[in-house]
Amino acid sequence: MSDDTILSARGLTRHFQGAGAPFRKPPPVRAVDGVSLDIRRGETFAIVGESGSGKSTLARLLARLLEPTAGSVAFEGREIAGLSGKALKELRRDVQFIFQDPFSSLNPRASVGTLIGEPLETHFPQMSAAERRDRVAELLTQVGLRPEHMGRYPHEFSGGQRQRIGIARALASRPTLVIGDEPVSALDVSVQAQVVNLLADLREALGLTLIVIAHDLAVIRHMSNRVAVMYLGTLVELGDTDEIFATPRHPYTRALLAAIPEPVPGLDRPAEAIGGEIPSPAAPPPGCRFHTRCPYARERCRIDVPELLDDAGDGHPVACHFWREIAAENPFAPPAHRDEDGPAAARIALYRRAVAQAESPTPTTGK
Amino acid sequence: MTPHPTNVTGTPAEALLKVRDLRITFGNSAEVISGVDLAVTPGETLAIVGESGSGKSVTSLAVMGLLGAKGVRIEGAAEFDGQRLNLAHPDSLTGLRGDRMAMIFQEPMTSLNPAFRIGDQIAEAVRCHRDVTEAEARARALDIMRKVGISAPERRMRQYPHELSGGMRQRVMIAMALVNEPALLIADEPTTALDVTIQAQILDLISQLQRDRGMAVVFITHDLGVVAQVAHRVAVMYAGRIAETGTVEQVFNDPQHPYTIGLLGSIPSLTGPRTRLATVPGSVPSPAEMPKGCRFSTRCPFAQPKCAEQPRLRELAAGHRAACHYAPLELSFGTAA
Known part of the structure; x- marks a missing residue:
């Protein structure tokens, strides 16, 4: 592990024991099954997958909100599994979490000042009440809210503003790593864009490392430097964002990309559509877990488990026995570009300039 | 309220469903829907797009006669297949609903009855509207389940909703909506909860x-x-009004309303340069805090004093209308930036 690595997971596994029928132990749900990855300092690392892929469980394991069944996580070179007392408190300060649902993750009976002040009390007990107030005001400004909002309660805010409160709360302890579990997926598209831009600005300004869990590939392409694709508890592909979107190697990644409806009328969707649904993680298929839905599956895929291997040596590992042959026979056709010269593009540019102009004299807030 | 143009979007001659000047008020609040016109022809899909609070779902519920609670006032004229609909009295639509017009919803789990088997629920939809035997109703249920791609339909008919995955439940919803071969299907965010x-x-x-089937779809x-x-x-x-309407090519390739333009610009793209959204x-x-005049004016980067006046839904090209005083924007703002 190099100095560049801020977080490193090896063979991370988490099984959940379901409550089964009496006298019978059900098979465990293998939510995360042997995931290894290294997060580089300062990058935005995205984990993508559908419901049931285990991405949220993985995020919680990385932050030690859940204990792994097997495997290890090291933060800044230190194993986090056994941490307790002061060391655990330091981990809680340095690694923060942003939750998906800004409606259920904020205590409705606490004012915004209390919500954001609480982590300050925990992590900086020496702070005076006045200092704490100033810091809360600073955090509110940082996330695009106003210091006056301190006395208000969560229900007085819109979804986008609540997510900003969640972000301010996460930033209060001055973390170095922030993990967001679907931080924008509950928001309307125009508000989602505000929060995506905010997270990018904060990462830049504060030198954060971000891990973002999402199911929306377009958002991920926009936010991240590297992407890991998950299917049924395992990583199937990992690489630079531009690489993954231009030349996806795993049939599942190809299918995911092809399934996204682009806002371009008259587009023919590439013929990568996959049938069926993700199998139960309590009974994952043998061999390659994707073989039941894979249009390219062969006999070997039913028996042999493919490992996540960087056999091309270009930092773009994939867990597929046949990815080279698939790429040679059926090169991936990326979706058509949006029209860059038409009236739509010109008006969007005009609109952008107008928003920038309207925002420049006084820094706007979320309202 | 401003007078509303009497013309209806689309091609009124063949429209299966026409709604004109729909207005909905909840209690004593301001109008939630203010003068919405809609028309859809057989074989056509009309998309109503908007964010939370735009009124898109309320509009569709009113058209289906599903907005019957106390304190709701619905005004406006509607015609379905040449027959006048009395939207103000939702009960009058009961005979049409589930028969000639059907609806599917975002969350199939809350739209299916958890205590009844799938097959019974679909067959019941048949027997509500058709004078057929139980056996015939079940045969039709089986047939439609096959058509919507439900595997092993005989077995599925005996299952309960909780035994199915989200995608399968949505197929069951679609089967139930289509079993009586409706002329109009209203689909309210049918894929939002799905991967x-x-x-x-x-x-x-x-x-x-x-x-x-040559169905009309909203x-x-x-x-x-x-x-x-x-x-x-x-x-x-x-915010309860139509900002822009046209063919999908017109609206996406030549967007006129600042709201449409902002929405299109805020979608991250899968290709091309990764610019700031x-x-x-x-x-x-x-x-309660709806602005007078153009309702988008509080968020519009181009807003001018004139926007305190409600803009008309103006025709800019055949069938393409936008409710903005300044469309096309480049005429007024093109060089100013």
Whole structure:
């Protein structure tokens, strides 16, 4: 592990024991099954997958909100599994979490000042009440809210503003790593864009490392430097964002990309559509877990488990026995570009300039 | 209220469903829907697109006669297949609903009865509207389940909703809506709760069934990607009014209303350069704090004093209308930036 690595997971596994029928132990749900990855300092690392892929469980394991069944996580070179007392408190300060649902993750009976002040009390007990107030005001400004909002309660805010409160709360302890579990997926598209831009600005300004869990590939392409694709508890592909979107190697990644409806009328969707649904993680298929839905599956895929291997040596590992042959026979056709010269593009540019102009004299807030 | 143009979007001559000047009020609040016109012809998909609070779902519920609670006032004229609908009295629509017009919802789990088997629920939809035997109703249920791509339909008929996956439940919802061969299907965010690969399957299914049956479809969604894929015509709604309407090509390739432009700019793209996203600042105002005149004016980067006047839904090209005083924007703002 190099100095560049801020977080490193090896063979991370988490099984959940379901409550089964009496006298019978059900098979465990293998939510995360042997995931290894290294997060580089300062990058935005995205984990993508559908419901049931285990991405949220993985995020919680990385932050030690859940204990792994097997495997290890090291933060800044230190194993986090056994941490307790002061060391655990330091981990809680340095690694923060942003939750998906800004409606259920904020205590409705606490004012915004209390919500954001609480982590300050925990992590900086020496702070005076006045200092704490100033810091809360600073955090509110940082996330695009106003210091006056301190006395208000969560229900007085819109979804986008609540997510900003969640972000301010996460930033209060001055973390170095922030993990967001679907931080924008509950928001309307125009508000989602505000929060995506905010997270990018904060990462830049504060030198954060971000891990973002999402199911929306377009958002991920926009936010991240590297992407890991998950299917049924395992990583199937990992690489630079531009690489993954231009030349996806795993049939599942190809299918995911092809399934996204682009806002371009008259587009023919590439013929990568996959049938069926993700199998139960309590009974994952043998061999390659994707073989039941894979249009390219062969006999070997039913028996042999493919490992996540960087056999091309270009930092773009994939867990597929046949990815080279698939790429040679059926090169991936990326979706058509949006029209860059038409009236739509010109008006969007005009609109952008107008928003920038309207925002420049006084820094706007979320309202 | 401003006088509303009497013309209806689309091609009124053949329209299966026409709604004119729909207005909805809850209690004593301001109008939630203010003068919405809609028309959809057989074989056509009209997408109503908008964010939370735009009024897209309320509009569709009113058309289906599902907005019957106390304190709701519905005004406006509607015609379905040449027959006048009395939207103010939702009970009058009971005979049509589930028969000539049907609806599917976002969350199939809450729309299916958890205590009854799938087959019984679909067969009941048949027997509500058709004078057929139990056996005939079940035969029709089985047939439609096959058509919507439910595997092992005989076995599924005996299962309960909780035994099915989300995608399968949505197929059951679609089967139930289509079993009486409706002329109009209203789909309210039918794929929003689904994963993207399953969404692709369901969108293909709806398009295919529509082509086979020549159904009219009103597709309600917040996802412009889905609109581009399924719709022929689009109505962009903002805060209870139509901001812009036209063919899908007109609205996506030549957007005129600043709200439409902002929405299109805020969608991250899968290709091309990764530029900073455009945003629509702020959020939709609540009915209590709705601005006078153009309702988008509080968030519009081009807003001018004149925007305190309600803009008319003006025709800019054949069938393409936008409710903005300044469309096309480059005439007024092109060089100013």
